[in-house]
Amino acid sequence: MAFLKELAKSAVQSCDIDKDLYLKYNVKRGLRNADFSGVLVGLTNIGDVVGYKRDENGKIIPAHGELYYRGIELKDLCRGFQKDGRHGYEEAAYLLLSGKLPNPEQLKEFTEMLARERELPEFFSKNMILSLRGRCVMNMLARSVLGLYTADDEAENYSPENLLRQSISLIAKFPVIVAYAYYGMRHSYQRKSLIIRHPQPELSAAENFLYMLKGKKYTKLEADLLDLALVLHAEHGGGNNSSFTTRVVSSAQTDTYSAIAAALGSLKGGLHGGANLKVVNMMNNIKMNVKNWEDEEEVAAYLEKILRKEANDGTGKIYGIGHAIYTLSDPRAVLLKEKAEELAKEKGRLDEFKLYALIEKLAPEVFYKFKGSNSKVVCANVDFYSGFVYQCLEIPEEIYTPIFAVARIAGWCAHRIEEVTCSSRRIIRPAYKAVSPKLKYVPLRNRE
Structure with missing residues (x-):
């Protein structure tokens, strides 16, 4: 175990890269542009995700989300x-x-x-x-x-x-x-x-x-x-x-x-696929620690504690809020929320649904207050409600992601x-810039 621990330490150290180098070489980390939009790498006729618009200068303008399947x-x-x-x-x-x-x-x-x-x-x-x-x-x-x-x-x-x-x-x-x-x-x-x-x-x-x-x-x-x-x-x-x-x-x-x-x-x-379970776990934590689910001030204060890494899992994330593309709304969340309310009534869980809806309303406001008014525009995404729906359907948590x-x-x-x-029938092969120093080979007998 000591050898493996030392080997792991060496591996981690060898992976360290100066963050300034990403700026120097204009690296699109995560295939994202500086404004967090995705780098254009291909064309498709299948799906179109619309989460914002751009003005004449190319600046992102928040908009209500649209999703198209084959143009519909x-x-x-x-x-x-x-x-x-x-x-x-x-x-x-x-x-x-x-x-x-x-x-x-x-x-x-x-x-x-x-x-x-x-x-x-x-x-x-x-x-x-x-x-x-x-x-x-x-x-x-x-x-x-x-x-x-x-x-x-x-x-x-x-x-x-x-x-x-x-x-x-x-x-x-x-x-x-x-x-x-x-x-x-x-x-x-x-x-x-x-x-x-x-x-x-x-x-x-x-x-x-x-x-x-x-x-x-x-x-x-x-x-x-x-x-x-x-x-x-x-x-x-x-x-x-x-x-x-x-x-x-x-x-x-x-x-x-x-x-x-x-x-x-x-x-x-x-x-990627496990976000709705994180939402469910977060909501369980909120339900245990917020006494009055209808009190906007109490709910907002607890959301701020989550952002300050003082509550829930300590990551500082309000799960289910925010998306890589959508800004003002996620159309999937809008559609799922409509039917989720009906299901909540049938299952006698309307109070929980109302808490979800209240957090959807308050979370962006708390986020902007905490992060600053120039922060990325956020909204509830589909994961925010899907876990609740699966709970109401009595589907086991082990198959949330498989669904x-x-x-x-x-x-x-x-x-x-x-x-x-x-497609172009070319193998997809982006580039990585090597930034490690060039070293000379040292014979085994001469190594420390």
């Missing part, structure tokens, strides 16, 4: 299927993959294809998921995706037809794998019952996922909320970390399963298809 605004898409009283994830997946909205016959055929593809290969559940147990559902999902490579005789076929076949198969199988992986983990490490329910072809993606987790113990509103959450998380442009990972790996001309496994590794990170993957697989596959078939 997300709000219009959601209002459309909600008005019809049906679920929309299948329609959103079809749109992202094909580039156009399906007609009734196409949507029916696509939905039936997804239903058929839910079944896992023979013995896959036992050998890949239940026998090779694991504590992390995201890692089990990634491992299972790589395992599906071995069951695909056309795994290395990059034709558009085959890429679509693989995409539809993965979209259909993700909820099944997540449900089985969760119950396998629960059985192995929490000494609870192993429950395996077979997917039901007549159910929508959201209904089927709830059925596999809870049996038939879910309401129509619960299924509607999960379906909406899946639609809202299905795509978010090519610049988000996991979609960009999909494109980077796909640009190397690897197989679909390797590219999606890489995306899952990205999404698992706490700075993100269940939704985003549609966007990942669309970006992979675009990268493989329509």
Whole structure:
């Protein structure tokens, strides 16, 4: 252990880089410009995230957020299927993959294809998921995706037809794998019952996922909320970390399963897919320490304590507030909040919902007061409400991030298809400036 500790110390010291060098060489840290906007690295027809405008001098002007799937605004898409009283994830997946909205016959055929593809290969559940147990559902999902490579005789076929076949198969199988992986983990490490329910072809993606987790113990509103959450998380442009990972790996001309496994590794990170759980934990802390949830002054004072690193986890972050692109509002949070209030009423948790809404209102004001009026404009993002929704749906915390993957697989596959078939077909290869001094080789016998 002493040797490893010393080795780690040396490794950390060798990684240290003078921060002034980033300015000297104009390095776009995190692929961000000086105004925190993303560095433009590609073009896409799939998703468009609009969080601000620019004036004639290029200065960012805050604006209410908009999100487009293949040119169709997300709000219009959601209002459309909600008005019809049906679920929309299948329609959103079809749109992202094909580039156009399906007609009734196409949507029916696509939905039936997804239903058929839910079944896992023979013995896959036992050998890949239940026998090779694991504590992390995201890692089990990634491992299972790589395992599906071995069951695909056309795994290395990059034709558009085959890429679509693989995409539809993965979209259909993700909820099944997540449900089985969760119950396998629960059985192995929490000494609870192993429950395996077979997917039901007549159910929508959201209904089927709830059925596999809870049996038939879910309401129509619960299924509607999960379906909406899946639609809202299905795509978010090519610049988000996991979609960009999909494109980077796909640009190397690897197989679909390797590219999606890489995306899952990205999404698992706490700075990407795990944010809603951090919101839930923060809200639990606030609920324990704020006596009057309706007292704006008391709530604001506690939020300021969080920013001063005197409360919650000591990071100084109000989780769920702020976004890399959105300024005045996140359209996903707006849509989810509307239905979340209905769910809170059904579940008898309206007081909690009102606390969320109050914090959404107060947090930006507290943030500007603490950071200064010239700070970046912040708003509640989709993670602020999604964890609360999952709590109301009685979904285990271990699969909050996997649900993100269940939704985003549609966007990942669309970006992979675009990268493989329509991009410049160049491997994505940015540059890093080496700033270490040049040293001479010292023979082993002469080293201290």
